[in-house]
Amino acid sequence: MLVHICCSVDSHFFLEKLQKDFPDEKLTGFFYDPNIHPYSEYQLRLLDVQRSCNKLGIELLEGEYDYESWLQAVRGLEREPEKGARCEVCFDKRFTTSAKKALELGEKKITTTLLVSPLKSQEQLKRVGDEFYASHGVEFIAVDYRSGGGTQDQSRVTKEEQLYRQDYCGCIFGLTMQREQQNKLMDEMFSPISGQTLPSSIEERLEMYTTRNALEDENKEYKIVKQKFLNYRQFNFKLISGKKDLLEAYALSYSTLPRKKAQGRIEFSHNGIHYLNREEIKFITLLTYNNLSNSNYKTLKELIYNPLDFNKERILRNTLSGSDYDLTPIIVVNEIPQTKLSIYLDAKAYEDTKEKLIIFS
Numbered sequence: 093m094l095v096h097i098c099c100s101v102d103s104h105f106f107l108e109k110l111q112k113d114f115p116d117e118k119l120t121g122f123f124y125d126p127n128i129h130p131y132s133e134y135q136l137r138l139l140d141v142q143r144s145c146n147k148l149g150i151e152l153l154e155g156e157y158d159y160e161s162w163l164q165a166v167r168g169l170e171r172e173p174e175k176g177a178r179c180e181v182c183f184d185k186r187f188t189t190s191a192k193k194a195l196e197l198g199e200k201k202i203t204t205t206l207l208v209s210p211l212k213s214q215e216q217l218k219r220v221g222d223e224f225y226a227s228h229g230v231e232f233i234a235v236d237y238r239s240g241g242g243t244q245d246q247s248r249v250t251k252e253e254q255l256y257r258q259d260y261c262g263c264i265f266g267l268t269m270q271r272e273q274q275n276k277l278m279d280e281m282f283s284p285i286s287g288q289t290l291p292s293s294i295e296e297r298l299e300m301y302t303t304r305n306a307l308e309d310e311n312k313e314y315k316i317v318k319q320k321f322l323n324y325r326q327f328n329f330k331l332i333s334g335k336k337d338l339l340e341a342y343a344l345s346y347s348t349l350p351r352k353k354a355q356g357r358i359e360f361s362h363n364g365i366h367y368l369n370r371e372e373i374k375f376i377t378l379l380t381y382n383n384l385s386n387s388n389y390k391t392l393k394e395l396i397y398n399p400l401d402f403n404k405e406r407i408l409r410n411t412l413s414g415s416d417y418d419l420t421p422i423i424v425v426n427e428i429p430q431t432k433l434s435i436y437l438d439a440k441a442y443e444d445t446k447e448k449l450i451i452f453s
Contacts, residue, residue: 124155323444
C-alpha cells in the first residue's frame with residue numbers, strides 16, 4: 093500500500109495504526125506536498141517525516157516539489173476557506189500524483205495521512221479518493237483513526253516522539269487567512285536579505301531539528317521545550333540627512349519607533365555613543381560596532397548583508413544599553429552626521445513562543 097504523507101504529526105500515529113491493522117501489507121511512504129510554502133518549511137517537514145519513517149522501518153519516497161504547478165492549479169481559489177474548494181483541488185493534485193506513483197510501483201491500494209488531520213474533511217477526502225479509484229483503478233483505503241479517542245492518542249504519540257508540530261497546514265493561502273483571524277504577524281514568510289536566521293523562524297527550527305537528529309544518531313539525551321519570549325521583525329529602515337541625502341546605515345535588531353518616524357540632531361556623546369535629541373535614539377560608528385562586538389566589518393554594506401548572529405547582536409545591544417529589554421533604536425553609521433536627521437523605521441516587537449533544545453550531559 094502506498095501511503096501519501098503530509099507531515100510527521102499525522103504520519104507517525106497513522107503509520108503505526110496501519111502497521112497494526114494491515115500486518116500483511118508492505119507500506120511505502122510517499123511525501124508529495126507541493127502546497128507547502130516556504131521551501132524551508134517543506135524541508136523541515138520532510139526532515140521529520142524521514143526520521144519518523146526510519147523509526148518505523150518504512151521506506152519513504154519523495155515526490156517532486158512542483159510548487160509553481162500547484163499555484164496554477166488553485167488559481168482563483170486563494171480566498172476559499174479551509175476544507176473548501178481550494179483544498180479539494182489540492183487533494184486532486186496530490187491524489188493524482190500518488191495514484192500514478194502507486195501504479196508505477198505496482199501497488200493497488202493508496203491512502204493518505206490527511207485522513208487523521210483535524211484540519212481536513214474525511215468525507216471530502218473519501219469522495220476524492222473514490223473518484224480516483226474509479227478512474228485509476230487504485231483502491232483508496234479510507235480509514236478513520238480520529239474517532240474513538242484517536243485524536244488524543246495522536247497527541248500523545250506526537251509528544252512522546254517529540255515530533256515537529258507545525259501550526260498551519262502548509263498552504264500560504266490558508267496561513268494568510270489563519271493569521272488574519274488570529275490578528276498575528278505572518279512571520280513565517282520573512283526572509284531577510286542578509287540571510288540572518290531570525291528567532292522563532294522556520295530556518296531556526298530547521299537548524300534545531302537537524303541538531304536533534306544528530307543527537308539521536310549519537311545516542312545523546314535531549315528534550316524539546318517551549319518558551320515565551322519577545323520576538324522582533326524589521327520591515328524597512330532608512331536614514332536621511334538634511335532633506336534628501338540617503339545615508340548608509342544599519343539598525344540593530346529590536347530597534348523600534350512608536351510612530352515609525354523621528355527627526356532630530358545629535359545632541360551629545362558619551363563613551364562612543366551619540367544621542368539624538370529625540371526618541372532617545374543612539375548612534376555608533378562602524379568602528380565602535382567592530383570594537384564592541386569583536387568583529388571586523390570593512391563596510392556598512394558588508395554588515396547589512398552579513399550581520400552578526402541574532403543572539404550575538406542582542407549581547408551587543410545589552411552592552412550599549414545595559415538591558416536585555418531595551419527597544420531603543422541603535423543605528424550604525426560610518427561617521428556621525430552633524431546635520432538634521434530623519435529616521436524611518438518600521439519594525440515590530442511582539443510576544444511569541446519558540447522551541448528550545450535542551451541537551452543533557
